[in-house]
Amino acid sequence: MFIREGDACVGHFDSTGAAVLQQVMIEVVALLSERLDREDPVVARLFPDVYRDDPQGSADLRRYIEADLRSAKLDQAGAMLAALPPDGGEVRLSEEQAEAWLRGLTDARLALGMQLGITDETDLVDEMDEAVLHDPVSVRVARLSVYAYLSELQESLVEALAG
Numbered sequence: 001m002f003i004r005e006g007d008a009c010v011g012h013f014d015s016t017g018a019a020v021l022q023q024v025m026i027e028v029v030a031l032l033s034e035r036l037d038r039e040d041p042v043v044a045r046l047f048p049d050v051y052r053d054d055p056q057g058s059a060d061l062r063r064y065i066e067a068d069l070r071s072a073k074l075d076q077a078g079a080m081l082a083a084l085p086p087d088g089g090e091v092r093l094s095e096e097q098a099e100a101w102l103r104g105l106t107d108a109r110l111a112l113g114m115q116l117g118i119t120d121e122t123d124l125v126d127e128m129d130e131a132v133l134h135d136p137v138s139v140r141v142a143r144l145s146v147y148a149y150l151s152e153l154q155e156s157l158v159e160a161l162a163g
Helices: 015-033 041-046 055-083 095-116 124-134 139-162
Strands: 002-005 008-013 089-093
Touching: 002 139, 008 015, 008 095, 008 139, 015 041, 015 055, 015 095, 015 139, 041 095, 055 095, 089 095, 095 139, 124 139
Parallel strands: none
Antiparallel strands: 002 008, 008 089
């Protein structure tokens, strides 16, 4: 997790945490590198309509900004992958880099949250308890654990930036 050290946000990752974050960001890059399917709820969440009541206006704006937004999201994910030691270790981020990491973590959490059906009303602890009771070694339990890890990582980075 991240702490503030002077002007930097410093995170220490064990090999497992680094591998999990690396895999998540590789999946985000893969998703963003494919042709975007506007009907896919994950894509719709990552690239929401700007004008909810004006689909045509949103489509027109999307035509102008989506490539740049997509490129920025890919750059953020790539920067995270480049900074992350593959076998764990220290990550030292400037304030600008930390903000890019926050945006990248947000994208990863949004994508995974959509796949898991997590909403603002979801109690993650209850969701995890229910999934563990149903099948403790399920893919859902593993994915919920990753979501919880990303949430804790993001929260620690926000706190480090604020500190």
